[in-house]
Amino acid sequence: MSKARILVTGGAGFIGTAILSELTRYGYDLYVLDNFSFGKRSYLTLPEDHIIEADIRDREAVAEAVASVSPHHIIHLAAIHFIPYCNEHPFESSDINISGTMAVLDAAKLAPELRSVFFASTAAVYPIFDGPLAETHTPHPLDIYGLSKLAGERLCHAFYLETGIPTIVCRFFNAFGPMETNPHLIPVIHQQLLEKGPQIQLGNLDTLRDFIHVSDMGRAVRMLLEKFSSGYDTFNLGSGVEYSGREIVAAFEKSLGQKIEVEQDPKRMRPSDRKHLLADVSKLRAYIDWKPEVGITEGIATLYQGEKV
Ligand SMILES: NC(=O)c1ccc[n+]([C@@H]2O[C@H](COP(=O)([O-])OP(=O)(O)OC[C@H]3O[C@@H](n4cnc5c(N)ncnc54)[C@H](O)[C@@H]3O)[C@@H](O)[C@H]2O)c1
Numbered sequence: 067m068s069k070a071r072i073l074v075t076g077g078a079g080f081i082g083t084a085i086l087s088e089l090t091r092y093g094y095d096l097y098v099l100d101n102f103s104f105g106k107r108s109y110l111t112l113p114e115d116h117i118i119e120a121d122i123r124d125r126e127a128v129a130e131a132v133a134s135v136s137p138h139h140i141i142h143l144a145a146i147h148f149i150p151y152c153n154e155h156p157f158e159s160s161d162i163n164i165s166g167t168m169a170v171l172d173a174a175k176l177a178p179e180l181r182s183v184f185f186a187s188t189a190a191v192y193p194i195f196d197g198p199l200a201e202t203h204t205p206h207p208l209d210i211y212g213l214s215k216l217a218g219e220r221l222c223h224a225f226y227l228e229t230g231i232p233t234i235v236c237r238f239f240n241a242f243g244p245m246e247t248n249p250h251l252i253p254v255i256h257q258q259l260l261e262k263g264p265q266i267q268l269g270n271l272d273t274l275r276d277f278i279h280v281s282d283m284g285r286a287v288r289m290l291l292e293k294f295s296s297g298y299d300t301f302n303l304g305s306g307v308e309y310s311g312r313e314i315v316a317a318f319e320k321s322l323g324q325k326i327e328v329e330q331d332p333k334r335m336r337p338s339d340r341k342h343l344l345a346d347v348s349k350l351r352a353y354i355d356w357k358p359e360v361g362i363t364e365g366i367a368t369l370y371q372g373e374k375v
Contacts, residue, residue: 070181071095072291073137075122075170076144078105080247081186081238081280085141086110088284097135099128100144104247122166125173132173139291140177141184142170145215148248149190150336152211163214164221171225182232183222184291189239189276189304189343191216198346201237201300208340219300226298234294236287239304239345243280243360244368251311252277255318256369264326269334271311276304276345279360279368289354304345305358314362321366 072089076082077098082105089096090111098110099118110117118135120127122144132140145163146152152159167185174183190212191205207213219235226233246253251268258266286303309317319326351357360368 069093069095070138071097071135071179072139072141073097073099073132073135074141074143075099076105076142076186078102078107078109079143080105080243080245081241081283082143083109083245084241084243084280084284085143085287086112088281088288092288097131097137099131104146106247109245122169123161125169128169129173129176132170132177136179137177138179138181139184140170140174140180140182141186141287141291142167143186144170145186145218147188147211148250149209149211151248152214153209156210159210160214160217163211164217167218167221171221174225174231175229180231182234182291182294183225184234184236184287185218185222187219187235187237187300188212188215189237189302189345191219191237192343194340196342198306198344199302200346201302201349223298232294232296233298234290235298235300236290237300237302237345238283239276239278239302239343241280241283242277242365244371251275251314252366252369255315259318259322259326264324265329266326267329267331267334268311268315269331269336270339271315271328271330272341273339274308274310274342274344276306276308276343277314277362277365278303278305278358279365281368282358282360285359286350286354286356289356290350293354301350301353302345302347303350304347306345306347307362308342308344309362314366317362317366320363321370
């Protein structure tokens with residue numbers, strides 16, 4: 067039997083690439099819609115006629131793409147997501163993350179064979195909290211990015227109520243791995259080590275984040291998609307383990323077998339940084355037979371293997 071057709075918006079980005087590589091291994095018929103603003107066409111290994119260059123805010127183009135692919139599943143990842151960029155470009159970010167999501171969902175309403183929609187939300191919908199965050203925790207985003215993603219979640223819920231099409235909201239925590247497109251902590255350390263050697267400059271090293279390797283993320287997304295067949299639900303997707311900036315530097319040291327000297331750079335400190343951001347992943351782990359397989363040190367080693375640029 068031929069495998070389902072899946073349209074991935076934002077599939078040329080960091081997480082999209084990992085999800086596509088997982089789904090390719092499982093023989094799915096894959097299509098990507100991306101405007102290549104952050105993602106790269108060269109990351110894609112699909113045939114040209116499976117790649118649609120379009121902006122998700124272009125309602126006509128999105129409707130045309132969905133009509134021509136007639137997907138069984140839509141994985142909606144396209145978004146502006148680097149928080150400092152979103153803070154500097156709040157109108158552009160909310161336009162893409164909210165109006166763009168509306169355009170994708172509107173097009174999805176007319177897809178006759180659609181079996182589910184998957185929406186990439188974020189841990190940034192949660193308030194400041196010092197313990198593990200479960201899906202039942204009341205959202206309280208701190209910035210325009212989290213706010214725009216929470217709006218996306220609500221739009222997905224309205225979409226589900228209107229259409230009855232199964233809809234999964236997945237709150238991603240901090241992904242790391244090869245081909246990261248945005249200057250988060252791990253790619254910044256990696257880049258500085260490549261360019262300047264073992265003396266690097268970083269911001270706050272005491273904040274803790276739940277880092278999950280993109281390959282573990284890709285596997286969980288595929289498993290969720292394969293299992294979820296009715297209703298609307300929300301799942302956290304993280305590793306369930308927090309690491310401080312210092313621990314990340316130590317993992318680089320271990321992976322490289324080399325001492326790294328860190329100078330703290332006040333310019334790199336984010337003003338309203340939350341100290342913790344940790345996922346409670348018990349709901350996801352009870353739903354699918356999944357657990358993260360790539361630890362932080364071996365995950366950092368994957369940055370140095372076969373990176374495409
Ligand atoms: N990376 C993380 O740690 C993380 C954490 C939480 C949530 N997320 C969410 O996961 C998704 C993927 O994130 P990522 O890290 O791969 O980011 P990314 O920037 O690498 O990928 C986003 C993709 O969307 C595309 N895109 C952006 N604007 C577009 C538009 N207007 N029209 C069409 N395509 C557009 C970009 O070109 C890129 O390929 C996003 O929705 C993001 O908010 C990521």
